[in-house]
Amino acid sequence: MPLLSVNNLVTEFDTDEGRVRAVDNVSFSAEAGKTLGIVGESGCGKSVTALSIMRLLPQPMGQIAGGSVMLEDVDLTQLSIPEMERIRGGRIGMVFQEPMTALNPVHTIGRQLTEVILLHKDISSDAAIREGVEILDRVGIPSPDIRMTEYPHQLSGGMRQRVVIAMALACKPDVLIADEPTTALDVTIQAQILELISELQADMGMTVLLITHDLGVIAETCDDVVVMYAGKVAETGGVFDIFDHPAHPYTRGLLASIPRLDTPPKSKLSVIEGMVPGLLDLPDGCRFQNRCPHVEAVCESRVPELETISDGHHAACLRWKELS
Amino acid sequence: MSLLSVRDLNMHFPVKEGILLRAQKFNRAVDGVSFDIQPGETLGLVGESGCGKSTLGRCISRLYRPTSGSIEFEGQDITNLKGKALMPFRQDIQMIFQDPMESLNSRHTVGDILAEPFVVQKIGDKQSRAKRVAELLDIVGLPARSASRYPFEFSGGQRQRIGIARAIALNPKLVICDEPVSALDVSIQSQILNLLVDLQKEFNLAYLFIAHDLAVVKHISDRIAIMYLGRIVEESIGDRIYREPKHPYTKSLISAIPIADPHQKAQRQVLTGDVPSPINPPSGCRFHPRCPQVMDQCKFESPNLRLMDERRIACHLEDG
Numbered sequence: 001m002p003l004l005s006v007n008n009l010v011t012e013f014d015t016d017e018g019r020v021r022a023v024d025n026v027s028f029s030a031e032a033g034k035t036l037g038i039v040g041e042s043g044c045g046k047s048v049t050a051l052s053i054m055r056l057l058p059q060p061m062g063q064i065a066g067g068s069v070m071l072e073d074v075d076l077t078q079l080s081i082p083e084m085e086r087i088r089g090g091r092i093g094m095v096f097q098e099p100m101t102a103l104n105p106v107h108t109i110g111r112q113l114t115e116v117i118l119l120h121k122d123i124s125s126d127a128a129i130r131e132g133v134e135i136l137d138r139v140g141i142p143s144p145d146i147r148m149t150e151y152p153h154q155l156s157g158g159m160r161q162r163v164v165i166a167m168a169l170a171c172k173p174d175v176l177i178a179d180e181p182t183t184a185l186d187v188t189i190q191a192q193i194l195e196l197i198s199e200l201q202a203d204m205g206m207t208v209l210l211i212t213h214d215l216g217v218i219a220e221t222c223d224d225v226v227v228m229y230a231g232k233v234a235e236t237g238g239v240f241d242i243f244d245h246p247a248h249p250y251t252r253g254l255l256a257s258i259p260r261l262d263t264p265p266k267s268k269l270s271v272i273e274g275m276v277p278g279l280l281d282l283p284d285g286c287r288f289q290n291r292c293p294h295v296e297a298v299c300e301s302r303v304p305e306l307e308t309i310s311d312g313h314h315a316a317c318l319r320w321k322e323l324s
Numbered sequence: 325m326s327l328l329s330v331r332d333l334n335m336h337f338p339v340k341e342g343i344l345l346r347a348q349k350f351n352r353a354v355d356g357v358s359f360d361i362q363p364g365e366t367l368g369l370v371g372e373s374g375c376g377k378s379t380l381g382r383c384i385s386r387l388y389r390p391t392s393g394s395i396e397f398e399g400q401d402i403t404n405l406k407g408k409a410l411m412p413f414r415q416d417i418q419m420i421f422q423d424p425m426e427s428l429n430s431r432h433t434v435g436d437i438l439a440e441p442f443v444v445q446k447i448g449d450k451q452s453r454a455k456r457v458a459e460l461l462d463i464v465g466l467p468a469r470s471a472s473r474y475p476f477e478f479s480g481g482q483r484q485r486i487g488i489a490r491a492i493a494l495n496p497k498l499v500i501c502d503e504p505v506s507a508l509d510v511s512i513q514s515q516i517l518n519l520l521v522d523l524q525k526e527f528n529l530a531y532l533f534i535a536h537d538l539a540v541v542k543h544i545s546d547r548i549a550i551m552y553l554g555r556i557v558e559e560s561i562g563d564r565i566y567r568e569p570k571h572p573y574t575k576s577l578i579s580a581i582p583i584a585d586p587h588q589k590a591q592r593q594v595l596t597g598d599v600p601s602p603i604n605p606p607s608g609c610r611f612h613p614r615c616p617q618v619m620d621q622c623k624f625e626s627p628n629l630r631l632m633d634e635r636r637i638a639c640h641l642e643d644g
Contacts, residue, residue, distance in 0.1 A: 041509035042480075156598040157373075186372035186536060188595045191580040195594055213509060216582030220589060239586045257514035258584055259543035261566050266521050266544060269514035275479050 003072060003207045004053070004175050005029035010066035011045075011052045020279040022048040024231040025067070027306075030175070030224070035201065035208040037222035037239075039215060039254075043276055045231040046211045050179050053209075054094055055084050071175070090120045093168030097180035099160035103152040109136075109163055110148030113170060120171045131170070139166045140196060158189035165196065172204055179211045194221055215258060219243055224312075227251050230276055230287040233306060237313030247315035247324060249292045286318065294319055325399055326360040327530050328384065328498055333357045333393035335376070335383050339603055351603045353379040354390070355554035358629070363497065366524065366531040368545030368562065370538055370577070372599055376554040377534045381500045384532065385419050386410060397498070415445060418491040422503035424483035428475040434461075434486055435471030441493040460489040464519060481512035485519065492523060500532045505540060517544060538581055542566055550574050553610040554602050560635035571639050572615050609640065617641060 011023035023045045030036040038046045051057050053069050055076060069076040071091065076084065088094070096102045104112055113135070114128040121128070129148065136144035139162045152160055161181065168176060178197065182190035198221060201208055210221060218225055218239070225242045227235040227250065235248040246252045253272040263269075274291040283289055286299040298318055306314040309324075317323070335354040338347030353376040361367050371377045383390045386402060395403045402413050421427035428437055438457045442448050448456065458468050464485040475483055484504060491499050501520070505513040521544060523529060535541045541548060542562050549559040550573065558571040569575045579593045597614050600606055606613050612622040621640050629638040 041511060158598055186599075187538075187580040188372060188576060189598070190582075191592055191594050192596075194582075195592065214582065215510070215584040219584045219586045220582045243584070243586050254510060255584065257511050259514070259517065259539045260584065261539050261542060261578075261581070263543060265542065265546070265562050268521075269518055269543070271514045271518060272511035273515075275481070275512075 001072070002029035003032040004209070005070045006049070006053065006067070007070065008067035009049065009052060009064065009069065011048050011057065012063060012065045013058075014061045015280075017280055021065075022062075022231055022279060023052060026228070026231075026233050027067075028226045028233065028236055030207050030209055032174075032207055033201070033205050034223040035198075035210055035221055036224045036226065037218040038209065038211045038226045038228060039213065039218050040228035041213060041276060043230075043279075044228040046228050047179055049228070050094070050177050050209065050211055053177065054088060054092065055079075056088075086120070089116050089168070089173070090171050091173055092175045092177060093171070093173035095161070095164050095168050095176065095178040095181045097183050099157065099164045099184070100152060102164050103160060105152055108149055108151055109155075113148070113163070113167055116167050116170045132166075135166045135170050136163070138200070139163075139169070140192075141166070157185055158192060161185060161189075161193055162196065165193070165200075169200060169204070169206075173206060175207045175209060176201075177209045177211070180213070181210070182217065183212070183214070190217075197221070215254065227254070230282065231279060232287060233314075233316060234288065235313075235315040235317075236306070237309070237315075241310065241313040245309075245313070245324075247309050247313070247320045248288075248317045249294050249323065250288050251315075253291075253293075286316075294323055326396075327363045327365075327398060328361040328532075329396045330360070330384065331358045331394045331396075333380070333383060333395065334391045335379050335388060336391045349603050352554050352605065353602055354383060355602075355605075356393075357551075357554075357556055359549060359556065359559065361498065361530050361532060363530055364524065364528040365547070366533055366545045368541035368548040369532060369534045369551060370536065370541050370548060371551035372536060374553075374599055374602065375551045376602065377551050378502055380551070381419070381502050381532060381534050384498075385417050385500050386413070387419075411445070415441075415494040416497045418494065418496040418499050420484075420487050420491045420499060420501045420504045422506055424480065424487045424507075425475065427487055428483060428490075430475055433472055433474055434466075434478075437475070437486065438471070438490055438493060441490060445494060447494075456493070460493055463492070463523070464489045479512075480508055481515060484508065484516055488516075488519065488523070492527065492529070495527065496529065498530045498532065500534070502534045503536070504533075506535060506537065513540070520544060538566070538577060550577065553599065553605050555610060555638065556629055556636070557611065557639070558635070558637045559629075560637075564635065570635070570637050570642060571611075572617050572641070573611050576616070609638075 007027050009026045012019050012021050040046045052064055064077050113132040117128040117131050133144045141147050141162050182193050222239050225239050229250050235251045256270040272291050285301050286304050289295045289299045304316040304318045306316045308314055336350040336352050339349045341348050369377045382388045435457050438460055439453045442453045461470055505516050545562045548562045548565045549556045552573050558574045569578055576593045576595045595614050608624045609622040609627050612618045627638045627640050629636050
């Protein structure tokens with residue numbers, strides 16, 4: 001049984017121009033101890049999916065309008081607020097993109113870190129401080145006892161992200177949700193943080209849900225991949241399925257459009273023409289139709305469902321058979 | 325003759341401290357940088373945040389006045405020019421910025437934004453400017469009706485096209501691109517990179533292409549310079565710097581890039597620690613506290629950037 005599974009999730013936002021569906025009928029599941037990557041461009045709904053799982057949607061505009069989020073046999077969408085508070089930071093930890101906004105600038109690292117521990121564990125504050133120092137040391141922060149007394153602005157970007165990871169891991173969660181954890185960091189620091197996450201994962205046997213727009217990060221860290229486009233799952237499968245045999249034209253386009261270190265300089269990169277449609281004026285049929293090089297009349301009327309390509313590999317394209 | 329030739333350029337920002345706010349220390353953002361750019365060529369400049377790459381770009385476009393050193397454009401020294409004397413060079417050297425939302429005035433229409441360079445330089449009249457604006461929009465692939473719209477009505481990629489149209493409006497010879505695609509999604513990024521390559525061929529533009537993404541820089545550059553803490557540590561032909569990197573910093577930078585191929589799990593040479601502060605840089609080689617191949621000499625003696633075998637490199641390992 002998968003540890004975390006999202007089933008037919010629908011998340012809607014009330015905006016001035018009407019109600020938009022940011023996440024539309026999204027399903028996927030993450031196996032225990034594995035890394036699942038969600039990849040897509042800005043506005044595809046990947047972060048909203050993560051916020052829906054954590055029930056952290058902006059209120060009152062955002063709401064889960066359907067579907068379920070199962071953590072083993074508990075449906076997170078049905079939990080009361082206090083029950084959900086025990087899950088957050090307890091069984092599910094979360095790391096956000098920008099560590100400076102995730103940390104409170106007027107409290108010390110120690111205070112923020114022990115707050116998490118004291119909230120979830122019935123221990124004395126001295127013991128919580130000891131645990132805090134231990135976990136800072138575990139995430140590779142030098143002289144952790146001194147860092148406990150410092151403020152976020154006194155740390156570098158990479159160190160701050162380590163602190164955020166320490167906070168997420170303080171209560172040894174079963175699932176870590178990392179939303180673009182390295183996007184704001186330099187490549188050398190990104191390499192450090194990704195290595196740290198996979199080390200900790202091997203150590204603690206966590207399931208990691210990694211949300212990113214970077215296909216390189218996906219290829220290096222993930223076991224399974226969900227490709228999202230305009231609020232829907234375009235393709236899902238094992239990392240080798242997705243990179244070796246992409247079935248959806250969007251996945252193929254994405255993979256072809258990234259410059260690689262071995263493409264000849266100044267050669268034409270293949271592009272996905274046009275732009276993602278706005279959520280308020282989505283076309284009938286397939287949402288990728290206006291940018292798809294293989295569009296046909298049927299794509300404009302029929303909504304593609306996820307079809308099985310091989311065991312564990314699914315794509316939502318009406319023409320995948322002809323195109324393969 | 326080189327289009328641009330920079331010699332021993334320094335940009336030291338005073339750090340004001342104490343009650344009297346006297347500059348006791350300096351942030352050596354750019355510290356002794358020399359390089360050339362030929363007409364129609366792209367020099368890629370790569371480095372981590374805080375290495376001084378953007379400051380260097382701003383010195384060359386003379387948004388900053390460098391502390392010392394020289395910048396020659398087509399043989400003329402522009403290092404200390406001011407006001408009117410600088411005006412002709414403003415036509416020849418243009419800039420594209422990272423965030424097109426911040427670099428476009430949100431209260432002006434796209435037509436006004438694109439006509440402004442002509443107004444500032446007192447070129448043409450209203451009709452001829454409008455005609456040129458329409459041409460520019462066509463060149464960068466935007467519909468002509470965009471002229472009457474405002475920047476917020478466009479997506480990130482389209483806004484960057486507007487920024488590019490403004491940069492090429494006055495037929496410049498050198499365009500400084502400061503992280504032009506970093507804020508864009510991959511599918512849009514490739515559209516903009518293709519546009520930049522096409523424009524270079526059509527108008528014989530030279531680019532100084534500043535970015536932190538080595539794969540992007542390598543794609544568009546003829547030569548690449550790697551910067552670390554205000555200094556160039558290695559410079560060579562783009563392909564070569566990736567195939568046979570020499571400087572330990574270049575090596576670890578390349579090995580840190582995630583490769584979009586699950587079969588190649590990179591053998592990482594993960595650098596420990598952070599980039600030190602340019603206010604109080606390490607002695608000797610500035611990379612020595614993080615260098616996996618550090619020697620005693622590196623701690624005291626700063627390596628010079630030396631030309632060998634058509635590449636420049638600043639590392640004691642190469643002293644031989």
